[in-house]
Amino acid sequence: xxxxxxxxxxxxxxxxxxxxxxxxxxxxxxxxxxxxxxxxxxxxxxxxxxxxxxxxxxxxxxxxxxxxxxxxxxxxxxxxxxxxxxxxxxxxxxxxxxxxxxxxxxxxxxxxxxxxxxxxxxxxxxxxxxxxxxxxxxxxxxxxxxxxxxxxxxxxxxxxxxxxxxxxxxxxxxxxxxxxxxxxxxxxxxxxxxxxxxxxxxxxxxxxxxxxxxxxxxxxxxxxxxxxxxxxxxxxxxxxxxxxxxxxxxxxxxxxxxxxxxxxxxxxxxxxxxxxxxxxxxxxxxxxxxxxxxxxxxxx
Numbered sequence: 001x002x003x004x005x006x007x008x009x010x011x012x013x014x015x016x017x018x019x020x021x022x023x024x025x026x027x028x029x030x031x032x033x034x035x036x037x038x039x040x041x042x043x044x045x046x047x048x049x050x051x052x053x054x055x056x057x058x059x060x061x062x063x064x065x066x067x068x069x070x071x072x073x074x075x076x077x078x079x080x081x082x083x084x085x086x087x088x089x090x091x092x093x094x095x096x097x098x099x100x101x102x103x104x105x106x107x108x109x110x111x112x113x114x115x116x117x118x119x120x121x122x123x124x125x126x127x128x129x130x131x132x133x134x135x136x137x138x139x140x141x142x143x144x145x146x147x148x149x150x151x152x153x154x155x156x157x158x159x160x161x162x163x164x165x166x167x168x169x170x171x172x173x174x175x176x177x178x179x180x181x182x183x184x185x186x187x188x189x190x191x192x193x194x195x196x197x198x199x200x201x202x203x204x205x206x207x208x209x210x211x212x213x214x215x216x217x218x219x220x221x222x223x224x225x226x227x228x229x230x231x232x233x234x235x236x237x238x239x240x241x242x243x244x245x246x247x248x249x250x251x252x253x254x255x256x257x258x259x260x261x262x263x264x265x266x267x268x269x270x271x272x273x274x275x276x277x278x279x280x281x282x283x284x285x286x287x288x289x290x291x292x293x294x295x296x297x298x299x300x
Contacts (some may be wrong), residue, residue, distance in 0.1 A: 025094025
């Protein structure tokens with residue numbers, strides 16, 4: 001029997017009328033796949049804009065009506081969505097690179113949003129995403145968060161695995177959470193690793209997978225000699241636009257934490273996404289990694 005990737009039934013929390021259609025802007029990772037799966041299971045046929053060199057083409061995404069959109073042609077998103085009669089847009093998945101500005105084609109849509117986008121870049125990724133959301137809404141689309149389509153991917157509060165944190169792990173959870181909040185306020189990243197009550201690595205633009213790889217490298221080179229266990233904590237940035245780029249973990253995060261010698265993972269409940277929930281928890285239980293949802297409201 002196949003383990004479900006989510007935890008809830010097939011009813012969508014957003015109300016879609018017969019004339020509504022959801023468009024998924026699909027970047028890398030499993031999030032856009034989980035969103036497409038839920039929409040299809042609920043009887044809705046999404047349109048998918050696959051970001052070139054990012055979205056997984058060997059997945060359910062390409063079984064939907066779709067087009068491939070180069071990152072440099074992001075201004076084409078509006079006419080593409082209109083052509084496919086999209087009313088609601090979900091921005092899902094990662095984008096690992098910046099656009100090559102020299103390859104961008106001029107257009108009326110681009111000229112309308114470019115000054116705001118350039119200004120937003122100076123404020124970091126969250127500022128840019130806010131401009132993108134507002135720009136799409138100005139064109140009449142309703143932008144919804146992935147969790148508004150698949151609410152059961154939001155991390156629940158409390159322990160999700162058979163393995164529980166030790167007393168020493170609680171000290172690491174507190175230290176890593178404080179550090180993650182600090183870099184979040186600066187719009188740098190969403191995660192931190194603490195070992196022995198000391199923060200040893202922070203997430204940057206490279207993302208969580210690379211953060212965990214760095215910690216694994218520290219273990220291999222003896223920089224953490226004598227230091228065992230440790231935790232990864234991810235939380236949303238204070239004041240973050242919650243319809244985009246919520247902190248995310250999945251089976252790959254479990255493997256990365258195990259390779260880095262960590263004892264567990266903490267995520268902010270209600271403001272973090274857990275992808276492929278069933279397989280992720282199975283993998284964590286298999287490896288003896290704990291996963292815990294930390295109380296919401298940690299920004300206050």
